[in-house]
Amino acid sequence: HYNLSPKTSININPTFTQVYYNTVEGFNVNVIARLRHRYDSLRQSLEFTPTLRYGFSSRDFYIKGRLSHRFNNAKTFRNRFIYLDGGNFVEQFNPEEPIHPHINTLSALLFRRDYLKMYEKLYVKPGFEYQWSPFLKFSSTLEWARRSQVYNHADYSLFYHDSRLFSPSLPQNKELPDTGFPQHEALTWQANISYRPGGKYRVQNGRKIPLLENSPEFLFTYRKGIPDIFSSDVNYEQVQLGINHGLSFGVRGRLEYELRGGTFLNAKQMYFMDYQHFDGNRTILSSLRPAGGFRLLDYYAYSTNNAYFSGHTHFTFRKFLFTHIPEVRVTGIKENIFFNYLKTSNSPHYYELGYSLDNVFRVLRLEAATSFENGKYKEFGFRIGIATILRFNSAD
Incomplete structure (x- = not known):
């Protein structure tokens, strides 16, 4: 960190x-910098x-780079954020990037499993976010991209070199047997609305501090692939509705859930x-x-x-099984149970049931989960994550 002024x-x-x-790249190094200028205190910045x-x-x-301007109004909570992204970079097929590069590095080197499936993208992407209040937010982006397939250039691992093969940088999918693609251009517009009804303050x-637990957060997303403009080859429309909510109950109990449902109105190209x-998730480390x-x-x-629905629920208990024992409870350990569900037009009913010990040694979450498809047992596995209390504190 350097202060220039x-x-x-x-x-x-x-x-x-x-x-x-x-x-794809073998060992690669990333250099990230941030130049910030504050106009007045913390409210406005560029x-x-x-x-x-480099691979x-x-x-x-x-x-790649981002140029952004932020304006925060602490009194009215009306915040504005505008930005321009652009560059030539590699990106995961899932833009939410569920596979962390550090985790994939360990998986590839130690177990010869490379889950990071990527493609190359030359793009420009303006966007903005506007927060009318802590309970109502709107955002929108418009992206033009030239997207290209990438290929493996590295075959090194510490173990399993003779018994396992690395797969190409193309995901495997039940609906689309061949996920390969030619180089093409895509112009995509996306709009998002987030609303919490009946918002209150203390x-x-x-x-004034907003009380975000009083009501669920309702989400709406519209995504459009716009054809023929700037040589765009995509033509599709997607709508999605969602609900997020986290609330406390009883004595230090907590319930969190996320629901998503949507469909493609048009999937022509x-x-x-x-x-x-x-x-x-296919690694030992659990989601944040x-x-x-x-x-x-x-x-x-x-x-x-096609159409889809997913749901996640997570319960935290002060007393459940082992936490009925006072000696266990005083260590700060909590017990959780969770349920995850997914159904698409072409998938079976997929769901997971799980149990976890949370706040182990004040930092860890140890999970055991079982998955089922159409009611039939599919898989059992263990996962390790970060204690939820650390996540809440970092969010605050």
Whole structure:
């Protein structure tokens, strides 16, 4: 961190924390910087964030950047954020990026399993977010991209070299047997609305604090692939509704749930990265969102361009099984149960049941989960995650 002036600073992430491995690029290094200028205190700022990336096996150099302006009004909570993204970079087929590069690096090197499926994207993407209040938000983006397939250039792993083969950088999907694609252009518009009805505040030391637990958050998303403009080859429409809610109950109990449902009104021309994807997991490490990710689901097997519904619920109890024992309870350990569900037009009824010990050694969450398809047992697995209390504190 360097202060160039009282209102201008630059941050450069340590390069050694941004070294990854995948079969497309081999070892790759990323350099991320942030130049920020504050106009007045913390309310208004201008930022430029460039990212440089080089793959040693592919010998490909990538660069992208974001120029953004933020204005926050602490009194009215009306905040504005506008930005311009652009560059030439690699991106996961699921834009939510469920596979962290550090986790994939360990999986590829130690177990010869590379789950990070990517493609190359040359793009420009303006967008904005407007918060009318803590209970009503709107955002929109418009992206033009030239998208290209990438290929493996590395075959190194520490173990299993003779017994396992790396797969191409193409996901496997039940609906689309061949997820490969030619180079093409895509113009995509997306709009999102978030609304919490009946929002209330409490006043503490003369400061208004929104009470976000009083009502659920309702979400609406519309996504359109616009054909023929700027040589765009995509033509599709997607709508999605969602609900997020987290509330406390009883004595230090908590319930969180996320529901999503949507469909494609039109799927005339689209490629696999345009499908609806779900937050799967095939590694030992669990999602940072206990009520938002699957534990055992394949990353792309049930991605779809048809109708779909997914649901996640996560219960935290002060007393459940082991926590009835006072000696266990005083350590801060909590017990959770969770249920995850997914159904698309072409998939079986997929669901997961799980149990976890939370806040183990004050930092860990140990999970056991079982998955089923159409009521038949499919798989059992263990997962390790970060204690939910750390996630809540970091969010605050």
